[in-house]
Structure formats: C-alpha cells, structure tokens
Amino acid sequence: MTALDRTSTVAVVGTGTMGQGIAQVALLAGHRVLLHDAAPGRAQVAADAVAGRLDRLVAKGRLGATDLKEALARLVPVESTPDLAGAALVVEAVVEDLAVKQALFAELEAVVGDDCLLATNTSSLPVTAVAGALRLPGRLVGLHFFNPAPLLPLVEVVAGAATGAAAVTTAYDTAAAWGKTPVRCTDTPGFVVNRIARPFYAEALRVYEERVADPATIDAVLRECGGFAMGPFELMDLIGQDVNEAVTRSVWEAFFHDPKFTPSLAQRRLVESGRLGRKTGRGWFGYSPDSGGARGARDGGGVSAPEFPPHTAEPAVGPPSIVLRGDLGPARALAGLFGESGIEVREEPADGPGAIMLPGGVPLRLADGLPMPAPGVRFDLALDYRTATRVAVAPCAGVHAGAVDHAVGLFQALGKDVSVIAEVPGLIVARTVAMLVDLATDAVARQVASARDIDTAMRQGVSYPLGPLEWGELISAAYVRDLLDALHRDSPTGRYAPCRELRRRADAAGGVISS
Secondary structure (H helix, E strand, O other), X not given: OOOOOOOOEEEEEOOOHHHHHHHHHHHHOOOEEEEEOOOOOHHHHHHHXXXXXXXXXXXXXXXOHHHHHHHHHHEEEEOOHHHHOOOOEEEEOOOOOHHHXXXXXXXXHOOOOOOOEEEEOXXXXXXXXXXXXXXXXXXXXXXXXXOOOOOOOEEEEEEOOOOOHHHHHHHHHHHHHXXXXXXXXXXXXXXXXXXXXXXXXXXXXXXXXXXXXXXXXXXXXXXXXXXXXXXXXXXHHHHOHHHHHHHHHHHHHHOOOOHHHOOOHHHHHHHHOOOOEHHHOEOOOEXXXXXXXXXXXXXXXXXXXXXXXXXXXXXXXXXXXXXXXXXXXXXXXXXHHHHHOOOEEEEEOOOOOOEEEEOOOEEEEEOOOOOOOOOOEEEOOOOOOOOOOEEEEEEOOOOOXXXXXXXXXXXXXXXXXXXXXXXOOOOOXXXXXXXXXXXXXXXXHOOOOOHHHHHHHHHHHHOOOOXXXXXXXHHOHHHHHHHHHHHHHHOOOOOOOOOHXXXXXXXXXXXXXXX
16 A cells, blocks of 8 residues: 555644544544644634544543543645645645635745655536646646544545556555545546536436426435435435536536536525525425424425425225236335235237236336326336335326226235325336436546546445445446437427437347336
8 A cells, every 4th residue: 555654744724624534534534733824713613523523422432531632633724825844744624615726835835845746626617727827737636535534434536647556556545544435537527426427417407397206205206215314305405406517517517508407597596585504594395493304395495384294195006916917127025016016917929018917907007208198197216116115107298097006005015105196207216317327427438537436436425325326236327218209309409318328228138128
C-alpha cells in the first residue's frame, strides 16, 4: 500500500460540516490534523465542535478516554495558510466556487512541499478545472466524501485529466486506511453517484408531473416494491430541494442539456416557493417542528396536515385460479408464489409477451414500457416478489372494475399491499431501474469507473438494494433494452433511448425476450 503514514500531517481547509467530518476521520485514523478556515476564529470553533463529537463517542463507549486525549492533542486549529507548510495531504472543503478553489490551491502550492498531495472534496466542479491553475496539477485529486463523513463509508477518488497515477493510488489507499470504501472514477459530471442516481429522482418527478400517483404513493412503491431504503420524494426533502435540484441542473448543463438529465419543472416550482424540505419545515411533505417527522401532503404541497398514507387498495377477492401464459421474465417467481398461496395455477405456452390470464380472459402483464391493449392490467417490477410488501398495478383505459379487483385480490392473496395507479408506460419501479441500469452501463462503456466500483458506489453512497449493473444482470439486458425502446417510442426525446453498450449486451445475450 502507498497510504500516508500515520505520522504524516493532514490539513483540512474549510471548517463547515464536511470539513469537520473529514478532520474527524483523519484524526481517528491517527494523523495530526491541522484545521484552517479563511474566517478568523472559525478554525478554533470547528476544533471545539470536533472535540464535542469525540466526547459523545466516549460517552457512548465507542472511543476510549485515552484515545480521546491523544486525538485532541493531535488536533490543531491554525489561522494562516503558511501554517500548513508541513502537511503531507491537504483536503479542501470550501464553498463550491471554481475561482475560490483555484485561488486556494494556488495559495497552498506556494507554501506546501512539492510532494504534498492536494485533494478537493468538490461534488460538482471538474477536478481538471480546479487543478488548472496549479504549477503541478498532477498532484491534485478529487476526494469526494459523503455527508456525514464520519458515518458514510463511500469516498469517490476522482482523477482529473492531469492527475498522476501515483496521486490517485495514494489517495485511494489512504481513504481505505481510514476505514472508508474508496472507488476510482474519472473526472466526469457528477462523478459516479451523482451521475447515475439522477433517474431515481427524475422518473419519480415525471410520474408525479403526469399525475399518475401522489408523492407518498410513489415513495411507498419504490421502497416496498423496489427495495430502496427511502423514496425519492422523502429523500429530496432530506437532502434539500435546492441542493438536489442544483446537482441535477449542474449535471444537465455539464452534459450540454442531455435529455437524460433534464431537470423537473415541478421541483423548480417547489424551490422557487421556498419549500426546500426538512430544513424549512415544508417540501413535498410537511414536517412537525418538534419531531422532524413527515406529516405528508398528497398533492405534493407539503402542507401541515395529518399524514396522508400512500394509496392502498381496499381488500378485494382474487380469482381462485389463473392461467400463466408464456414466460413472465423478471416476474417468473410469481408462479411459485401463487401456487404456495393456494391459487390454482395452470401454465400454457405462448409466442408473445407472457401474461397472467385473469377470469374473463383479461391479461395481467409485467410493465414493459408498452401501452396495455384493452382490456388489460399492468403490474410493476419488484426487487424480490417474495419479500416485497407492495405492488403497483395500473388498469388500461376501459378495463372493467371486476378485472381490476381480480388483479388487486391476486396480489393481496400473496400478502401484498396494492397501489392502483393511473396507466403509465413502464409504471414506477421498472422504468426507474431501467434508467439506472442504462446510465450505469454507459458509464462502464465510457470508462468512468469499473462495473464493480459503480455497483459499490451506488450501494454504499445512496444505499441502493443492488448495484445497477448487478440489477441489470438479474432482470436481463434484453428486458431493460426493450422497456427503454418502448418508452422512447412513446416519448421520442432521447431521454429513454438505450445506450449503445446496453444494446450490444442485450443482443449478445440472445435478443428479444418475452415478458
């Protein structure tokens, strides 16, 4: 390993929440840590805040009293840039402004040694541009920690166009020695997580804008059917609507207005209204000032009102028997689950898309991006149909109420809550996952990061239940390609056009599937 030795001094410039968190991580890894901020006296305030957090770790039994004493002796607030001269690594965590960062690193380069590693914690600016004003740009690397830095394991190690291989290796190994999970990536807009995660928010916002379902229901479907830890609307409220929208807009602009990253008008209006989420007490949902808990708003307005639960269908009587016609593709596990629940299942071959035939000959089909021919009902993709606790279904126009009841009752017989939503191509989970898979596949093809690092980043950085590439293999590249092709035909803007690498993988795996 080429990690920095623990005897090396680490400096952190910028003493906000992120700077304090990075300083705490380096401190507990055994380094002497210098804290610096341009504002007089702020470094001392930050050092006191770090000390307070370490005191709480001692109180909780997570840090020994002797370790605390030794750590505090290594924490040194300094008031001037020349005081950082002996640092082996300087991590910058100042405001997200390119000119400010460039000026800071030019100032640092004048006082630290030529062998000092320089790192920027930027989440949105090009590392290449930050290093552009340096005499030795090869020693600057991106070290993007996730907030809160002491708790979240992921660190994106970003190589700018001029960053040397040795700098990347040292930064990667040092992050690993600090107990973090580093991933390597190139200097691309959004790096890994903020680039690939955009559809998780964008597709939910689009479904909402099309009035398919309310925010609480969309969140519940993605959590309880898709397996995500949080729904996109509650997560946007937690992050801050202004912050989330700014990242989306930054990535969109950096990709020259690529339609795959188009921001949401609905979110723009929320930001303009000042409803920024938890920090303002109102966002997509309303928040109680005493508990901080969501009280909800079915119309997305975030009003202070009793919590609106997700739309859940009333109990319905399912059919005693069904016919499984053809291959259900990613939903084929349902055949065994229906049998276990006591429903009589008869299987028949079919040349076309697989379907669950309800009484009266009404087909119930997995979301595939295509409009449902009348009469028919669609159901959504689940991460795991056995463990999912909710399934979304959407009847096509003109389908009779009895068929909808049969579809609802069928999934209720498996112990699932059912959300009946308006008809929309790709429903909710399927289109979201397909877009995540597509962006991740494209990122691998463009050598943004390895497949392993992308999956690791999305699991560790935003707590996805599966890495998107792993998910793509599970449901098949052909299913994803065909779903996106159908969405692209329905909305031919380029937003849903599958990337070339996804098409190649789908073709290599055997072409069109029936699902």
